[in-house]
Structures are given as structure tokens and as C-alpha cells.
Amino acid sequence: xxxxxxxxxxxxxxxxxxxxxxxxxxxxxxxxxxxxxxxxxxxxxxxxxxxxxxxxxxxxxxxxxxxxxxxxxxxxxxxxxxxxxxxxxxxx
Amino acid sequence: xxxxxxxxxxxxxxxxxxxxxxxxxxxxxxxxxxxxxxxxxxxxxxxxxxxxxxxxxxxxxxxxxxxxxxxxxxxxxxxxxxxxxxxxxxxx
Amino acid sequence: xxxxxxxxxxxxxxxxxxxxxxxxxxxxxxxxxxxxxxxxxxxxxxxxxxxxxxxxxxxxxxxxxxxxxxxxxxxxxxxxxxxxxxxxxxxx
Amino acid sequence: xxxxxxxxxxxxxxxxxxxxxxxxxxxxxxxxxxxxxxxxxxxxxxxxxxxxxxxxxxxxxxxxxxxxxxxxxxxxxxxxxxxxxxxxxxxx
Amino acid sequence: xxxxxxxxxxxxxxxxxxxxxxxxxxxxxxxxxxxxxxxxxxxxxxxxxxxxxxxxxxxxxxxxxxxxxxxxxxxxxxxxxxxxxxxxxxxx
Amino acid sequence: xxxxxxxxxxxxxxxxxxxxxxxxxxxxxxxxxxxxxxxxxxxxxxxxxxxxxxxxxxxxxxxxxxxxxxxxxxxxxxxxxxxxxxxxxxxx
Amino acid sequence: xxxxxxxxxxxxxxxxxxxxxxxxxxxxxxxxxxxxxxxxxxxxxxxxxxxxxxxxxxxxxxxxxxxxxxxxxxxxxxxxxxxxxxxxxxxx
Amino acid sequence: xxxxxxxxxxxxxxxxxxxxxxxxxxxxxxxxxxxxxxxxxxxxxxxxxxxxxxxxxxxxxxxxxxxxxxxxxxxxxxxxxxxxxxxxxxxx
Amino acid sequence: xxxxxxxxxxxxxxxxxxxxxxxxxxxxxxxxxxxxxxxxxxxxxxxxxxxxxxxxxxxxxxxxxxxxxxxxxxxxxxxxxxxxxxxxxxxx
Amino acid sequence: xxxxxxxxxxxxxxxxxxxxxxxxxxxxxxxxxxxxxxxxxxxxxxxxxxxxxxxxxxxxxxxxxxxxxxxxxxxxxxxxxxxxxxxxxxxx
Numbered sequence: 017x018x019x020x021x022x023x024x025x026x027x028x029x030x031x032x033x034x035x036x037x038x039x040x041x042x043x044x045x046x047x048x049x050x051x052x053x054x055x056x057x058x059x060x061x062x063x064x065x066x067x068x069x070x071x072x073x074x075x076x077x078x079x080x081x082x083x084x085x086x087x088x089x090x091x092x093x094x095x096x097x098x099x100x101x102x103x104x105x106x107x108x
Numbered sequence: 109x110x111x112x113x114x115x116x117x118x119x120x121x122x123x124x125x126x127x128x129x130x131x132x133x134x135x136x137x138x139x140x141x142x143x144x145x146x147x148x149x150x151x152x153x154x155x156x157x158x159x160x161x162x163x164x165x166x167x168x169x170x171x172x173x174x175x176x177x178x179x180x181x182x183x184x185x186x187x188x189x190x191x192x193x194x195x196x197x198x199x200x
Numbered sequence: 201x202x203x204x205x206x207x208x209x210x211x212x213x214x215x216x217x218x219x220x221x222x223x224x225x226x227x228x229x230x231x232x233x234x235x236x237x238x239x240x241x242x243x244x245x246x247x248x249x250x251x252x253x254x255x256x257x258x259x260x261x262x263x264x265x266x267x268x269x270x271x272x273x274x275x276x277x278x279x280x281x282x283x284x285x286x287x288x289x290x291x292x
Numbered sequence: 293x294x295x296x297x298x299x300x301x302x303x304x305x306x307x308x309x310x311x312x313x314x315x316x317x318x319x320x321x322x323x324x325x326x327x328x329x330x331x332x333x334x335x336x337x338x339x340x341x342x343x344x345x346x347x348x349x350x351x352x353x354x355x356x357x358x359x360x361x362x363x364x365x366x367x368x369x370x371x372x373x374x375x376x377x378x379x380x381x382x383x384x
Numbered sequence: 385x386x387x388x389x390x391x392x393x394x395x396x397x398x399x400x401x402x403x404x405x406x407x408x409x410x411x412x413x414x415x416x417x418x419x420x421x422x423x424x425x426x427x428x429x430x431x432x433x434x435x436x437x438x439x440x441x442x443x444x445x446x447x448x449x450x451x452x453x454x455x456x457x458x459x460x461x462x463x464x465x466x467x468x469x470x471x472x473x474x475x476x
Numbered sequence: 477x478x479x480x481x482x483x484x485x486x487x488x489x490x491x492x493x494x495x496x497x498x499x500x501x502x503x504x505x506x507x508x509x510x511x512x513x514x515x516x517x518x519x520x521x522x523x524x525x526x527x528x529x530x531x532x533x534x535x536x537x538x539x540x541x542x543x544x545x546x547x548x549x550x551x552x553x554x555x556x557x558x559x560x561x562x563x564x565x566x567x568x
Numbered sequence: 569x570x571x572x573x574x575x576x577x578x579x580x581x582x583x584x585x586x587x588x589x590x591x592x593x594x595x596x597x598x599x600x601x602x603x604x605x606x607x608x609x610x611x612x613x614x615x616x617x618x619x620x621x622x623x624x625x626x627x628x629x630x631x632x633x634x635x636x637x638x639x640x641x642x643x644x645x646x647x648x649x650x651x652x653x654x655x656x657x658x659x660x
Numbered sequence: 661x662x663x664x665x666x667x668x669x670x671x672x673x674x675x676x677x678x679x680x681x682x683x684x685x686x687x688x689x690x691x692x693x694x695x696x697x698x699x700x701x702x703x704x705x706x707x708x709x710x711x712x713x714x715x716x717x718x719x720x721x722x723x724x725x726x727x728x729x730x731x732x733x734x735x736x737x738x739x740x741x742x743x744x745x746x747x748x749x750x751x752x
Numbered sequence: 753x754x755x756x757x758x759x760x761x762x763x764x765x766x767x768x769x770x771x772x773x774x775x776x777x778x779x780x781x782x783x784x785x786x787x788x789x790x791x792x793x794x795x796x797x798x799x800x801x802x803x804x805x806x807x808x809x810x811x812x813x814x815x816x817x818x819x820x821x822x823x824x825x826x827x828x829x830x831x832x833x834x835x836x837x838x839x840x841x842x843x844x
Numbered sequence: 845x846x847x848x849x850x851x852x853x854x855x856x857x858x859x860x861x862x863x864x865x866x867x868x869x870x871x872x873x874x875x876x877x878x879x880x881x882x883x884x885x886x887x888x889x890x891x892x893x894x895x896x897x898x899x900x901x902x903x904x905x906x907x908x909x910x911x912x913x914x915x916x917x918x919x920x921x922x923x924x925x926x927x928x929x930x931x932x933x934x935x936x
Contacts (some may be wrong), residue, residue, distance in 0.1 A: 048182035063553035082491035090140035161275035183253035232366035274324035346458035367437035416734035458692035534619035550600035621919035643897035713827035733825035735805035784918035826876035
């Protein structure tokens with residue numbers, strides 16, 4: 017599973033509508049209204065890494081109300097399960 | 109469920125160790141190594157809102173290697189389920 | 201009581217009117233005209249944490265003149281009373 | 293009453309202690325641990341404007357753990373009471 | 385005497401006119417065209433602290449050509465005279 | 477092929493040595509000394525997306541002289557060949 | 569060979585089209601859609617240094633959809649081959 | 661008369677002492693403790709423009725406690741007197 | 753001779769024309785198209801310091817295509833000749 | 845002739861010494877003490893573009909007192925002579 021965190025600034029009077037429209041997109045797991053510099057944060061989860069480009073540069077651009085996005089790519093996920101299994105993270 | 113997104117900068121030579129130590133904390137759902145200005149992002153999920161302060165200002169500060177954090181609070185979550193149920197978002 | 205601090209930039213010729221309109225909203229305790237990068241700061245105080253989203257993303261957006269907001273969530277309040285009582289802050 | 297909002301960055305492992313020490317100072321009404329770029333925000337309320345300098349540049353500097361502060365001055369407060377009284381804001 | 389330093393960005397083709405209009409306002413002591421991020425800096429000097437709000441949020445907004453302002457409040461003035469008098473700065 | 481662009485700030489007196497050490501790493505295609513805010517930029521090219529984490533958070537951290545990195549992930553590459561082939565970019 | 573790295577922000581609904589148009593330009597080796605503050609990054613490779621100005625200030629400005637660019641010049645390239653040859657980097 | 665506005669960040673526990681030491685320097689008209697990103701602002705007024713360099717890069721650097729300065733040069737002053745005299749600002 | 757360095761952002765499709773128009777102005781010694789956040793940099797050299805205001809706030813504003821400028825004042829020039837003369841920079 | 849503009853931050857108590865040492869370097873035409881975020885600006889002029897790397901990443905790093913540099917590359921110079929000759933700027 018590949019993950020990206022997309023920070024979104026949208027039209028001030030369309031925050032809930034934009035959030036709902038984003039949440040309905042395939043590949044978008046959750047959308048939050050948030051504190052700070054951005055209005056919304058979407059968690060994108062897709063099977064193939066190439067699909068992040070598809071969600072971010074092709075699907076999100078069709079959601080009305082989005083004015084600007086800033087995408088953060090996740091390289092690797094760390095979880096409680098890994099730790100309990102004493103998982104070896106590669107060549108370290 | 110209350111959610112916070114914690115961006116973390118840590119000692120350059122301790123990124124995987126810091127990530128694992130954070131992932132092991134109660135209240136931390138997932139930790140990602142990420143692109144951009146920060147080294148790691150932790151997704152914090154707690155039942156009571158007050159527990160965010162406990163995780164962020166009391167537990168995370170004990171993880172060696174963390175140099176600086178920037179926390180984003182989620183106000184509300186938007187999901188596919190809400191939309192399908194035609195959920196009414198309050199007084200709009 | 202949950203608190204949020206909302207920094208607001210508004211139309212330059214509507215600062216007092218915007219401030220008064222914000223001060224009249226339910227959940228807004230005080231509004232200040234301020235020095236620095238923002239024109240106004242509102243202190244939001246609500247009983248349920250979920251109401252912050254309601255005030256910030258639903259009510260404030262209806263105030264004409266507001267151009268941009270930046271919300272800061274308060275996690276915990278520290279007061280003189282706590283200190284005098286020798287209050288124990290959880291698991292530290 | 294004159295108000296200032298003081299944003300504080302402090303030693304990561306001293307956040308609750310610094311907050312309590314600040315809250316105990318004369319002239320400090322409330323201290324919050326907060327989301328975003330700063331660790332703590334203090335609301336300073338003093339009778340004479342000159343006392344803001346005293347609190348910010350003389351008392352706060354004695355609190356161990358504070359690394360940097362950014363002070364915002366409030367010029368005027370807008371409240372529900374003013375509005376209800378149909379208060380006239382000066383020469384506008 | 386209370387002092388504020390107001391940094392101003394104005395329409396590029398109206399810099400001298402905006403500067404003159406600002407200089408003519410009651411409460412504005414001097415206006416400078418300046419190097420750096422801002423076009424003009426005004427030094428505001430008023431007797432009562434409350435008048436800073438009046439100058440900044442009510443009078444300056446009526447000057448055509450001003451696009452954005454950033455106000456810095458002075459808390460206390462230090463002068464050669466104070467030093468020569470061996471003035472005691474309060475409780476230090 | 478997956479690509480990442482890593483911006484690097486390093487010890488001022490070790491720029492050529494750091495650049496050479498980075499260029500020697502498996503997965504690093506090219507290193508440039510550059511204008512602007514950063515000292516060096518490395519182009520990382522790896523077959524599996526997961527290897528970006530390996531190069532950035534495990535191998536680069538062992539290069540002495542690197543003080544800070546900022547990684548940009550490439551989502552998709554656009555080339556002259558694609559255009560000439562009239563390539564269809566997915567579901568648009 | 570002279571290299572420049574051009575970061576591009578473009579109209580949100582024209583990202584793939586802008587990327588393809590840029591990739592077709594003479595002097596542009598590759599274009600990537602990317603994470604972070606910018607939408608696209610183009611790698612420009614030209615024989616004569618003067619041609620960078622031609623590509624950046626004359627050709628790229630004709631691509632519709634580009635709103636802003638930020639160009640980084642590469643001063644020198646470091647490669648695995650140089651290292652293996654024990655290349656002497658000038659007067660160090 | 662040539663004017664410069666010098667913003668100063670100083671050691672947190674030396675703000676009043678640094679302010680007094682700066683105010684005592686020849687060429688420094690006034691020093692203010694201020695709101696915002698900087699601790700102090702000094703107004704430098706000298707007869708010859710070359711003296712600004714002397715005050716800023718030679719005298720101020722000897723004041724203990726100053727950590728960083730940011731100088732703004734004033735190009736021209738606009739005053740009420742000019743306006744009343746119907747002063748002609750050069751070749752416009 | 754007084755020097756100022758003026759950074760300019762201009763309309764994307766008018767970079768060479770704006771550069772030529774600036775270069776033709778009296779007081780402008782050279783104009784460069786540049787890497788980084790700005791499109792052009794002009795080196796202004798004038799005999800009297802007051803002329804910098806004339807060039808920057810009166811002449812440059814008439815050049816079509818300029819959107820924003822950021823001026824840096826030079827306080828003093830250091831040259832090889834000074835050094836060879838064993839010039840003493842003492843505490844002037 | 846290739847030109848680069850190097851912005852320099854140096855140790856506060858070594859500004860004139862650092863400026864002189866930089867001015868003495870081969871390839872450095874002029875050094876200015878300046879207003880704004882940086883302490884010094886050096887104009888580098890070299891015959892071959894590759895020499896910019898030599899001056900910036902190899903010679904400047906040996907000057908004691910320099911803490912950080914930010915280099916801007918000039919792509920093309922525009923001068924009064926070009927304009928008078930009715931010079932044609934390439935393929936526009």
C-alpha cells in the first residue's frame with residue numbers, strides 16, 4: 017500500500033462540500049478539516065505507486081473549490097506490528 | 109475518535125529508530141518517513157481530545173532523536189460512508 | 201471548555217465591521233485587532249471539541265470580509281489555580 | 293485592560309513545566325499548549341499598557357525553558373456586549 | 385507617547401502619492417520609502433495607546449493605494465537621556 | 477524507474493567531498509552543486525519505489541558532512557518519446 | 569553539458585498538458601510531476617550555458633498553463649565515473 | 661539626515677541591557693522593545709549616508725547580547741511640512 | 753558612487769522586454785536575468801544617495817511588466833584596491 | 845563574462861574583515877555590505893562558467909567568518925549598448 021498526504025486550500029465558503037467531494041474519490045481514504053495553514057488534509061492510499069499521480073494530478077483537479085494542493089509522499093510505514101516482530105529494516 | 113497529524117524532524121542518523129519508537133507509543137496509529145520539510149509524520153488517534161496533549165507534549169518528548177514537532181489537529185473527518193448515508197453536517 | 205485561536209486576514213476597509221460580526225457569533229468569546237501579520241484574532245471557546253469545526257468551517261465562512269483564516273487548537277489550559285492545588289498532570 | 297498574545301517555543305522536554313511557570317506569573321491570564329509552529333500561547337492581561345513590556349521583556353525571560361517568544365499586541369477588543377449596546381466606534 | 389511602526393505595501397505606481405497621503409494623517413509622524421520587502425514605513429506616535437487602533441484600522445484604511453500593512457507595536461522606548469540619568473528600569 | 481530529487485545542505489568546507497561521497501552511493505545517478513538555498517542536489521533513480529526510503533533515510537545519513545536534506549518525489553515522468561507516440565495518459 | 573532544474577507551478581487543471589508541452593521543448597530532457605510546493609520539475613540540459621536563458625526566459629514562457637517558475641543552476645556535476653578515475657577537482 | 665531602521669534579535673535575558681547599550685551609541689536616535697519577530701528596533705539617524713555602515717557594521721557589532729540584525733534603509737522621508745509647502749517631488 | 757541591487761519579478765511573457773527597458777534607464781548600470789525567486793536583478797549606480805529613491809520609486813515604476821521589486825542598499829564597497837593600499841578599517 | 849551574485853551571512857563581529865578577504869579573491873569583482881537579510885553581497889565575474897563553482901564552492905569556503913551563502917546565477921546581461929545597437933535577442 018502506498019500512502020500520500022495531500023494538504024489542500026479551498027474556497028472558504030466550500031470547505032465541507034470540497035471535503036465530501038474529495039472523500040468520495042477512489043483512492044482517498046480519509047479527509048480531515050484541520051488547524052494551521054491548510055483547510056483540509058486528505059490521506060491517499062493506493063496499491064500501485066503510479067496511482068498517486070493519477071489521484072493527485074488527474075482526479076483531485078476535477079473537484080471544484082480546490083485552490084492549491086501540497087502533496088507529501090510517504091516512503092515507508094512504521095507500525096506496532098513491525099516492532100513486535102523484531103522486523104529487520106533492510107541493510108542497516 | 110480524535111486525530112492529530114504530527115510532523116517530526118529528528119536527528120539525521122536516527123530516522124528509522126525514532127520512527128519505530130514513535131510507532132510503539134500508545135495513541136500513535138502509524139508513522140511514515142516522508143518527502144518534504146519534515147522527516148517523519150505520525151498519525152495520532154485517541155478517544156478523548158485531551159489525550160492529544162498527553163501524547164504530544166508528554167509521551168513524544170521522551171522519544172530520543174526528536175528535535176522538533178509541528179502538530180496539526182483534525183477538527184472533523186469526512187468519509188465515503190458519511191456521503192453514502194446522505195449525512196447532514198449540522199446547521200449548514 | 202475547548203479553546204481555539206483563529207487568526208484572520210480581512211478586507212482592509214472592513215476591519216471593524218468584520219470584527220464586530222465575528223464577535224457576535226455563538227462560540228466566539230473575544231475578537232482583537234492586532235499587530236503583526238494578521239488583522240484580527242478571535243478566541244473561540246466551545247463546550248464540545250466538535251463545535252470548533254462548526255464555528256470555524258461553517259459559521260466564520262459566512263462573515264463577509266474575511267479573506268483567510270489560520271486556526272490554532274489549544275490542547276490543554278494551564279492556570280494559576282492548577283498550580284496552587286499542586287495538580288498532578290497525569291502520567292509524567 | 294490591555295491584552296497581548298505571546299507565542300512561545302520552549303525546550304521540548306519542559307513543555308508542561310514551562311507552561312505552569314508562565315501561568316504563575318502576575319499579568320499572565322492563561323497559558324495553552326497548542327497546535328502549529330509554537331509550543332505554548334500565553335494570554336497576557338494588564339491594566340497599564342506599559343506593563344506589557346514588564347511582563348514580556350522582564351518577567352518571562354526569567355522562566356527557564358523558554359527559547360523564543362513572538363508577541364502580538366491587541367489594539368482593541370470587540371465583544372458581544374459592545375454590539376448589543378450599539379456602541380459607536382469613534383470617528384468612522 | 386505610544387509608538388507603532390507600520391510597514392506598508394502599496395500600488396507600485398502610487399508610492400510617492402501614498403507616502404504623502406499617509407504623512408498628512410493625524411498621528412503619523414514620518415513616512416519613509418524603504419529598502420526590502422515593504423514599500424513604505426510610517427512611524428505612528430499617539431498619546432493614548434487606544435489611538436493606535438484608530439490610526440491603523442480606521443484612518444490608514446482610507447488612504448488609496450495601500451494594499452497591505454504590517455504593524456509593529458513599541459512596548460517601551462530607550463533613550464540616551466534615560467541612561468545618563470541612571471534610570472532604574474523597574475523590578476529587574 | 478522511480479525518481480527522487482534530494483536537496484542537501486552540507487558543511488561549508490566539505491561541499492566537493494560530500495558531493496563525491498553521495499555520487500558514489502548505489503541509487504544516486506547524479507549530484508550537482510547548485511545555486512540557491514541548497515548546496516547540492518542529488519538525482520536518485522531506483523527500480524522499486526521502496527528503495528527511495530532505503531537511499532534517503534539509510535544510506536545518505538551515513539555520508540559525513542550532510543546537515544539537512546529535503547526530498548522531492550517524482551510521481552510520473554513526461555518525455556519526448558511519450559508525446560511522439562501519442563501516449564494516452566490514463567483516464568483523463 | 570550545462571544543467572538547470574526548473575520548478576514550475578501551473579494551472580491546477582492543466583498539469584499533464586503543461587508537462588507534455590514542456591517535455592516537447594528543445595533543451596528539456598525530462599519533466600516530472602512532483603511532491604511538495606511545486607507541480608512540475610523540468611531538467612534542462614543544453615550545450616552552451618547561454619542557452620539556459622533561451623530555454624527559461626524565452627521558450628518556457630510560451631507554454632500555456634505555466635504560472636511561475638523557479639530556476640536552479642547546476643555549477644558542476646559529480647558522477648561515479650569521476651570518482652573511479654580518481655579525478656582531481658582543480659585547486660583544492 | 662539619513663535614516664535606517666535596524667531590527668535586532670538579542671539574548672532573551674539581556675533585552676533591557678542591550679537596548680540601553682544601543683541607545684547610548686552615537687548615531688542611534690531611539691531604541692524600542694517591540695512586538696513581532698524581533699526583540700528591538702533602533703532608529704539610526706546620521707548626517708552622511710556612509711555613516712550608516714559605520715553604525716551598523718562597526719559599532720552595533722560591539723554591543724554584547726545582539727545575535728542578529730536586519731537593517732532597512734530609508735530612501736526618502738515624507739513629512740507634513742513637505743505637503744503643506746506643496747513640495748514638488750522631482751521629475752515625476 | 754552609491755549602489756543598490758534591485759530584485760524584480762515581472763510578467764512571465766515580458767522578461768527580455770522588461771530587462772531591456774530597465775537597462776535603458778538612467779542610473780541603471782546592468783540588468784541580469786537570474787536563477788532563483790526573482791526574474792531579474794538590476795544594479796543601480798548613482799552619484800547622490802537620494803537618487804536611489806528617484807530611480808526605484810519613480811522611474812522603475814513606469815516600466816511596464818514589473819510586478820514587484822525588492823531593493824537592497826549597499827552601505828559600503830570593498831575592493832582589491834583598498835586592500836592593497838593596506839587601508840585600515842578601524843573603528844570609523 | 846559569467847556573473848554570479850553571492851549573498852553572504854557572516855560572523856557579526858567580522859563583517860569588514862570577511863568583506864576584505866572576499867574582495868581579495870580571484871574572480872570576485874566587488875563586495876558590498878548591505879541592507880536586509882544578508883550581511884554582504886559579492887559580485888563574482890569569471891570568464892568560464894565552470895569557474896563559478898570554483899569560486900563559490902572552493903575558494904569562498906576558505907574565508908573565515910562566512911557562515912552561509914546563497915548564490916544567484918546570472919543567465920544573460922542586458923545593457924544600454926545592446927539596446928542602442930538594436931540587438932536581436934535570438935529566436936523570439
